[in-house]
Amino acid sequence: MTQLILVPTALERDFLFGADTLIPQASPDWIVARIGPHRVALCGIGPAAAAMSAYALAARYQPSRIILVGIAGVFPKAGPQPGDLLQVNQDSFADLGYQDQRAFFNLDHMKLPHLPQSKGAAGCRFTLATPFDLPRAAAVTVSTITSSAERADALWQAFGAPLENMEGAAVALAAAQQGIPFSQLRAVSNLVGPRDPKSWLIKEPLARLGRLLRKTLP
Numbered sequence: 001m002t003q004l005i006l007v008p009t010a011l012e013r014d015f016l017f018g019a020d021t022l023i024p025q026a027s028p029d030w031i032v033a034r035i036g037p038h039r040v041a042l043c044g045i046g047p048a049a050a051a052m053s054a055y056a057l058a059a060r061y062q063p064s065r066i067i068l069v070g071i072a073g074v075f076p077k078a079g080p081q082p083g084d085l086l087q088v089n090q091d092s093f094a095d096l097g098y099q100d101q102r103a104f105f106n107l108d109h110m111k112l113p114h115l116p117q118s119k120g121a122a123g124c125r126f127t128l129a130t131p132f133d134l135p136r137a138a139a140v141t142v143s144t145i146t147s148s149a150e151r152a153d154a155l156w157q158a159f160g161a162p163l164e165n166m167e168g169a170a171v172a173l174a175a176a177q178q179g180i181p182f183s184q185l186r187a188v189s190n191l192v193g194p195r196d197p198k199s200w201l202i203k204e205p206l207a208r209l210g211r212l213l214r215k216t217l218p
């Protein structure tokens with residue numbers, strides 16, 4: 001069965017999958033590579049671009065599964081380290097709601113419907129399929145990369161999810177609306193907190209993740 005592999009950026013795609021997988025000229029439908037029968041597309045950075053891309057591509061191709069693959073940050077107290085590869089078992093929108101002086105409250109807590117016309121799951125937290133031979137970890141999805149120790153601590157206290165990313169819950173929402181199973185694989189590139197881009201591990205962990213994925217896909 002044909003699966004749809006979504007990658008946020010071309011840089012990640014290049015590190016994940018070698019040149020032999022690339023389609024020479026990006027087609028108008030954003031399919032940029034093929035791995036056997038499976039399609040690889042760039043979904044963009046952040047929840048808006050990722051939800052839009054995932055929904056449109058899933059509606060068009062009706063894949064048997066959507067797999068989101070990319071880098072993510074890890075909260076310092078969580079355990080996993082930069083360079084680790086993880087599959088996400090749960091992802092939550094972590095800044096969709098309101099924040100008062102004490103805590104963050106999401107739309108579910110506010111009893112506000114995220115997508116009022118929804119048939120599938122459309123809350124703020126999603127359970128993902130985890131069929132890969134990788135350790136499992138929960139994630140939060142944000143629109144703004146956390147770049148202070150205080151904010152990192154607040155998110156860790158509120159969610160206790162090891163990973164931070166910018167697309168996971170949004171693709172989960174789109175996949176649920178299409179009734180398509182969804183998995184997410186992340187290579188940990190950095191510690192969540194004060195920005196230090198020079199220390200980020202991107203190329204080698206993604207290459208390892210790409211090899212694992214190519215070996216695992218039917």
Ligand SMILES: O=C(O)c1cccc(C(=O)CC[C@H]2O[C@@H](n3cnc4c(=O)[nH]cnc43)[C@H](O)[C@@H]2O)c1
Pocket residue numbers: 008044045046070071072073074142144145146164165166167189190191192193195197200
């Ligand atoms: O600030 C920089 O110089 C810089 C260098 C390379 C990449 C970035 C990104 O912001 C990539 C965002 C992209 O990667 C995911 N990601 C990776 N780490 C985190 C994180 O700590 N918090 C949230 N998202 C992260 C994210 O899913 C985006 O797709 C910046």
